[in-house]
Structure formats: C-alpha cells, structure tokens
Amino acid sequence: xxxxxxxxxxxxxxxxxxxxxxxxxxxxxxxxxxxxxxxxxxxxxxxxxxxxxxxxxxxxxxxxxxxxxxxxxxxxxxxxxxxxxxxxxxxxxxxxxxxxxxxxxxxxxxxxxxxxxxxxxxxxxxxxxxxxxxxxxxxxxxxxxxxxxxxxxxxxxxxxxxxxxxxxxxxxxxxxxxxxxxxxxxxxxxxxxxxxxxxxxxxxxxxxxxxxxxxxxxxxxxxxxxxxxxxxxxxxxxxxxxxxxxxxxxxxxxxxxxxxxxxxxxxxxxxxxxxxxxxxxxxxxxxxxxxxxxxxxxxxxxxxxxxxxxxxxxxxxxxxxxxxxxxxxxxxxxxxxxxxxxxxxxxxxxxxxxxxxxxxxxxxxxxxxxxxxxxxxxxxxxxxxxxxxxxxxxxxxxxxxxxxxxxxxxxxxxxxxxxxxxxxxxxxxxxxxxxxxxxxxxxxxxxxxxxxxxxxxxxxxxxxxxxxxxxxxxxxxxxxxxxxxxxxxxxxxxxxxxxxxxxxxxxxxxxxxxxxxxxxxxxxxxxxxxxxxxxxxxxxxxxxxxxxxxxxxxxxxxxxxxxxxxxxxxxxxxxxxxxxxxxxxxxxxxxxxxxxxxxxxxxxxxxxxxxxxxxxxxxxxxxxxxxxxxxxxxxxxxxxxxxxxxxxxxxxxxxxxxxxxxxxxxxxxxxxxxxxxxxxxxxxxxxxxxxxxxxx
Amino acid sequence: xxxxxxxxxxxxxxxxxxxxxxxxxxxxxxxxxxxxxxxxxxxxxxxxxxxxxxxxxxxxxxxxxxxxxxxxxxxxxxxxxxxxxxxxxxxxxxxxxxxxxxxxxxxxxxxxxxxxxxxxxxxxxxxxxxxxxxxxxxxxxxxxxxxxxxxxxxxxxxxxxxxxxxxxxxxxxxxxxxxxx
Numbered sequence: 043x044x045x046x047x048x049x050x051x052x053x054x055x056x057x058x059x060x061x062x063x064x065x066x067x068x069x070x071x072x073x074x075x076x077x078x079x080x081x082x083x084x085x086x087x088x089x090x091x092x093x094x095x096x097x098x099x100x101x102x103x104x105x106x107x108x109x110x111x112x113x114x115x116x117x118x119x120x121x122x123x124x125x126x127x128x129x130x131x132x133x134x135x136x137x138x139x140x141x142x143x144x145x146x147x148x149x150x151x152x153x154x155x156x157x158x159x160x161x162x163x164x165x166x167x168x169x170x171x172x173x174x175x176x177x178x179x180x181x182x183x184x185x186x187x188x189x190x191x192x193x194x195x196x197x198x199x200x201x202x203x204x205x206x207x208x209x210x211x212x213x214x215x216x217x218x219x220x221x222x223x224x225x226x227x228x229x230x231x232x233x234x235x236x237x238x239x240x241x242x243x244x245x246x247x248x249x250x251x252x253x254x255x256x257x258x259x260x261x262x263x264x265x266x267x268x269x270x271x272x273x274x275x276x277x278x279x280x281x282x283x284x285x286x287x288x289x290x291x292x293x294x295x296x297x298x299x300x301x302x303x304x305x306x307x308x309x310x311x312x313x314x315x316x317x318x319x320x321x322x323x324x325x326x327x328x329x330x331x332x333x334x335x336x337x338x339x340x341x342x343x344x345x346x347x348x349x350x351x352x353x354x355x356x357x358x359x360x361x362x363x364x365x366x367x368x369x370x371x372x373x374x375x376x377x378x379x380x381x382x383x384x385x386x387x388x389x390x391x392x393x394x395x396x397x398x399x400x401x402x403x404x405x406x407x408x409x410x411x412x413x414x415x416x417x418x419x420x421x422x423x424x425x426x427x428x429x430x431x432x433x434x435x436x437x438x439x440x441x442x443x444x445x446x447x448x449x450x451x452x453x454x455x456x457x458x459x460x461x462x463x464x465x466x467x468x469x470x471x472x473x474x475x476x477x478x479x480x481x482x483x484x485x486x487x488x489x490x491x492x493x494x495x496x497x498x499x500x501x502x503x504x505x506x507x508x509x510x511x512x513x514x515x516x517x518x519x520x521x522x523x524x525x526x527x528x529x530x531x532x533x534x535x536x537x538x539x540x541x542x543x544x545x546x547x548x549x550x551x552x553x554x555x556x557x558x559x560x561x562x563x564x565x566x567x568x569x570x571x572x573x574x575x576x577x578x579x580x581x582x583x584x585x586x587x588x589x590x591x592x593x594x595x596x597x598x599x600x601x602x603x604x605x606x607x608x609x610x611x612x613x614x615x616x617x618x619x620x621x622x623x624x625x626x627x628x629x630x631x632x633x634x635x636x637x638x639x640x641x642x643x644x645x646x647x648x649x650x651x652x653x654x655x656x657x658x659x660x661x662x663x664x665x666x667x668x669x670x671x672x673x674x675x676x677x678x679x680x681x682x683x684x685x686x687x688x689x690x691x692x693x694x695x696x697x698x699x700x701x702x703x704x705x706x707x708x709x710x711x712x713x714x715x716x717x718x719x720x721x722x723x724x725x726x727x728x729x730x731x732x733x734x735x736x737x738x
Numbered sequence: 739x740x741x742x743x744x745x746x747x748x749x750x751x752x753x754x755x756x757x758x759x760x761x762x763x764x765x766x767x768x769x770x771x772x773x774x775x776x777x778x779x780x781x782x783x784x785x786x787x788x789x790x791x792x793x794x795x796x797x798x799x800x801x802x803x804x805x806x807x808x809x810x811x812x813x814x815x816x817x818x819x820x821x822x823x824x825x826x827x828x829x830x831x832x833x834x835x836x837x838x839x840x841x842x843x844x845x846x847x848x849x850x851x852x853x854x855x856x857x858x859x860x861x862x863x864x865x866x867x868x869x870x871x872x873x874x875x876x877x878x879x880x881x882x883x884x885x886x887x888x889x890x891x892x893x894x895x896x897x898x899x900x901x902x903x904x905x906x907x908x909x910x911x912x913x914x915x916x917x918x919x
Contacts, residue, residue: 647810711807
C-alpha cells in the first residue's frame, strides 16, 4: 500500500504535469485560441491542483488556486473576456502557482508577504473586472486524515471512478426462480475493482437447511467509473427476487480524495459556489486525467532504477555476444556458415533488446523546452526587453539523464540570449527589426546524435568588446590577432563574462564556460556562430544515450584503450607524417599546413611503455570541443565497435584523462580515454595554453 | 592449507555491509572487551608470507586470478581493474599497501571480492587459508613499534593456534584510493 509520502510524490508529479498543461493552455489563449476547450483545460488544471493540495492540507496553495480558479471560472462562464491584460494576469498567476508548488514540494515556506501580495493582485484584478464575482475563501479543505485508509492509496494509477457500497440479498426463492447470483457478481466484477464479503449469518442449522433456498447475502465494495444506472441494470433480472441497497462508500464521502476524484459530492465540505464544478458534467470524474492526456500522450512512469537494470542487462548481452564471437573465431567449428548465421541472429537480437531498453529511457524534450517559456518571460521582464520563444522539434527524444542534466545549461543559454543577445526595443526599432525579439530552440536527430540550436535575432556578438574584455582579464595577450570564430570561442573561456555589472540574470560569474563544461560532461560539443546585426546561434550536439557509444579500440603501453569515435578526426601512419621536434623534447606533426602537438597516450597516462617500433605506431588526430586539435600516438588500432560504458567512479574514483571503462569481447577491461582531459592531466595550463597556441 | 579456492561464492547476502564493529575493534576499551561479546567470523588468507584476515560479512565472493587492466595515476598498491560480471572492480595488492613487496603474479593467486561501504573492491592475495571465529577479547591492538603503513591498514591482531593473524582495516584501504584518483 502506498504510504502518504508516496501519495505526496504522486501529487507533485501530477501537479508538474498539470502546470505544464496550464502553461500550454495559457499560451494558446494568448495566441487567440479562446474556444471553450482551451479555457476548460486551463480551469481543470488549476482545479485539480487545488483539489490535490486540499488533500494534503497545503493551505497556501489551496487558497491561491482557489482565487485563481474563480477568475478562470469567470472566463469559462463568459462573464469576462480573455483580453490581453487578463491573460497577462493569468500567466503571472500560473507562475506564482508553480512557485507555490515548488515550495511545498521542497518544504521551504514561501515568504508570507509574497503570497499575500500575489493573492491581493489576483483579487484586485478579479474585483476590477466587469462582473462582481465574490472571491471569498469559502472553500474549506478537508485534509485526508488517515492516508492508509484511503481508496486511492490502492490504485494511484486508476484515477477515475468512485467507490460504491452494494448490499445484495437474494430472496430465499431466488434459486427456485432460476437465478444464479454468481453470474451477477461476475458481471459486476467486470465493471471495476470489486471486493465482496459473503454474509453467512442467515444460514440455518443443518436440519433446517433447504438446498433450493438462498440464504446468502453479499456486501460488495465496487470501485468503478460506471454510472449507478449501469450497475442497477445488472440487477434488473433479479430485481423481483432480491433486495438491493446501493450507496457511495461511506469511507469515501467522509474524506474525499479530490486530487483523483474531484467531482464527487462532498458531504463533509461546504461547497464553494464558484469553485464547485457542476456535478452533472459528463465524464467529470476523468477531468484530472483529461488535462494531461489532452496535452500529451499518456506516459509511463517507470522506476529509473529498474530501467537502469534493464539497460545494464542488455549491455551485458552485447558483451556476451562479442565473447561468443571471439570464442568461435578461436576454435573454428565444422559448419562455419550455420554458425555465422546464428551469430548474425544473435547480434540482431541483442541490438534489438538494447534498442528497446534504451527506448524506455528516451523521453521527448518537450517538457524541458516548455519550461523555457517561463525563463524567457522572466528574463525579458527583468531586462526590460520584449522577446518570444519559438520551439521546433520538441518531440525529439533523448535519454532521460541527458534531459535532466540539460536543464541548467539550457536555462542559462536562454537567459543569455535575452540578456546579451536581444537588443532593447528602442535599438531594435532603430535597426528596423520588430520590437519583439525571437529566441528559437530547435532540436533534431542527426546521424545518431541530437542537435540543439539556440538562436536569437539580436545584435550578434560585439567582437571588439569581447576581445577587449579577454585582454582586460588577462585571458589572451593584447597582441593576439584573432579571427571572428576565435573571438566567439573566447566566450567559453573560464572566468569570462561580458556583463559589466552583475545583473540578476546572467553574468553571475558563471558564464558560458559552465554551460560548456556541462555539455562536455554529457559527451556533447558546443559551438557558437554569430553574425553582427543578425543574431547569435549556439549549436549543441549530444549523444542520444550515455550508456553506449562508438569507440575505437587502440593499444598503447601494452594495454587496450578506447577512444570515442566522435572525437576522432583522422588517423595517420607514423611513417608518412611530417614530424618536427621542439626544443624541450616535445614534438609536432605538420598536417596540411597546421602544426599539431603530439602526445603519446602511454606516456600521458603513465603506463609502462614497451615501445613498439616508431614506424609501426599510428597517429590519431582528435578534435576537442574548442576545436583545438591534438595528435595522439598509439601502438596500433585494433577495432572499431559499439562499446558499453561502465562507470569507474562507482567502485574506484575519477582518473584524470579517463572518462570511464568498458568490457571488451574477451572479458577484459579497457579504459575509455577522454581526449580533452588527457591534455589537462598533463599540463595544468589546461585549455587556455592550447588555445593561445592555436591563436598565435 | 595451500588449497586455493577458485571461484567459490560464499553464501552471504551480496550487498550486506560489514558489521559496524568491523571498522575499529582496536578502539574497544578494556572494559568493553571484558564484556562477553559474540564471536565474529573471519576469513584468513596469506600475502607475502604473512597471515591476514577480514570479517567474513564483508566478503562477497572469492575468485580465481584474472589479469587486471592497469590504471593510470594510481597508487602503487592498486593492481588495476577487472570485469566482475559487468561491474568494473578495482583490485588492491594488500601486501604492497602494507609496505611489503608486491605479490608476484601467479595463476594460483586469489581475489577476495569485498564490499566496503557502497564500493565493491577486490583484494589480491596468495591463498585463502581458512575461516575461523574469534571473540573480541582475543583481539589485540597493533603494537606501536609496527610501521606506519601497517598501523594505517590494520585494525588489530589475533593469535590463533600459534599463528599471528592481522586484521585488515578495509575502510583504511579506500580514502587514499580516492585521493590517488
């Protein structure tokens, strides 16, 4: 049975969904879609939140939602028209409602003044409206006292329906009339979840027992969404030979769970006039669900831990497949064709299992992107700018972990776009642009990765200023002659922030370098392009999953290692390469006019090096996210294959230059190299030195 | 006594954390040791000619030797990592940790897979000798004249049928590992 904390968690999860639906509905209203369905969806969202909050005695939330709902009710009944100022108030109210939910969830009480202020605003608006609708707090929530005794605890998912108590007593002559109560009970059970208690008290002593008479009666508790008439219809046939007593479950009427069944007649709570939905509304018990299903396809909430396990097992399967392949290759069997065929099937199968396991974790970016509407709105109002958000490809799916860890960087980039990208309305008018700037988030799948572009139609990067700041902060030498792309890349340097004052938006010292490292940590890359006067675009490329990647298996220092294929630009044989020595023993390779520093992987990792003949060695050119390239020397290239990523941190800890580990076909462990960190592991001057080296 | 136990999974709940008292029996005051304590079971093993033991509740399984993949920038006593049914498990050379020479590579070496806190860690030893039980009053603190490494890695000693068996402080193996990484 679900505990009260579980129920709370479910309420907050549903509240999130409802808030998203609310936001969506309000945006539709703002676009001029003012038909009844949209307003109803908005109303239902607020109403369901109120109902749920009442069940958990969250008084602030209930009070606010109630006022909010009253205002919406005026819209719904047509007493008020959805004019822009009204919608603006509603949007603000929705934000405040979201804040309240967040506060209740985290248990941090919101400033009471703030709550009162928001409430007053809403009331003031309501009173100033065309109709005199009373917004008094008549709604008196009844908290759910013993959670465990609640019907909804049994079935948090079966949200619709109600509980009925049916007392069914066939008369003594029921059998003789040809009735069979078991058939009726079976039909009844098909209507929903049924609990029946057999009452044997009427059973006579064995001597008086008449096998053709019926002595039994049943006390049935039925959880169903069917109407009472439907239920009575079942008993139609036996109506003359049985007593039937049908009533709502008393356990429920005394403590209605409004989050789930918002429209049950509340006998214990005084019904607030504006808030109570008409009890006769059809499909009313499903209203809580309607809001979410209308907004998005039904989603399956899965315990992440379970899914992780499935992903792990699927990964195992891939490994074992590789092991089998290896074993058979070593001992060639009699019929190689048959073997090859069965192996092929096994490989297909394991890929399928793995893909479907991954699919469970894949989720659309929509909820994340939708949150950006509010971020943009707030950022624009603080900065005194006008901006709107355009979203493309929000149905693109990506691993859940990536979505979670993308939230902060994305928030920051959207704020940056408003704060630094979009110009003030005056300047936009002067430049002949529409006053309202556009921030655009676009997502799409591209060759096994996901590409997200955040662009604005603002003024573009002020390169002269960026360079000046970089010089002022000592990030680059004053004499540095940088191309436009190099200057744009300066934004990603640690400690760079173009805001001269610390505004409450961006510019809190954490700049694009934090965004960049967050993206890098996800195995992604980030790049920036900007056209003066036309805007800036940040392009992020991310892997679809964090569990599997394409790797190149190489050998260095007598040990197999894996390089992510995504970072490899090209490979060279040692012989043909134009090598140059630098004074202190460092070496460079010249490649099409570009000099790249050479790094021996074995040396960088401090592995005991049994040097292969230099001419047998291979040079692998890798590119890091800041576009700087590096030539890695390895002994040989073994293979290129999909590898399953295994954490080293779990049982050991982080190793500089190593991203994770994997298991090869023979069951041995190979470490996965992180090319970006490999250099940092060696030189403390980190990316900066290589950057200025590239610039000079 | 030289019977190595290749891959014998002990019937012990896998994720069971070591008993609280495993961590520091040496801290028991004499008053406490006088109290009749429940005898604890230990698994005894040899490394570089010395006898050691750990609380049996910390042991998850005992495996035959597998070559470990070396880890860069690791402390000297870290052999590397092995694949334990899909999990990457680090292997520590207990002798090296105590300042003794490294355990020579041999097919009959044994890996004791232990659970320390939430981490799964393998100990490389030469042989597993036996399982014995000892009560708290049979345990002695490590004398001061022992080397510092030994002090850091051992939590006590037991004299058992003429042998001196050193109790390994598993917790002490970890923190330095993390620093090393």
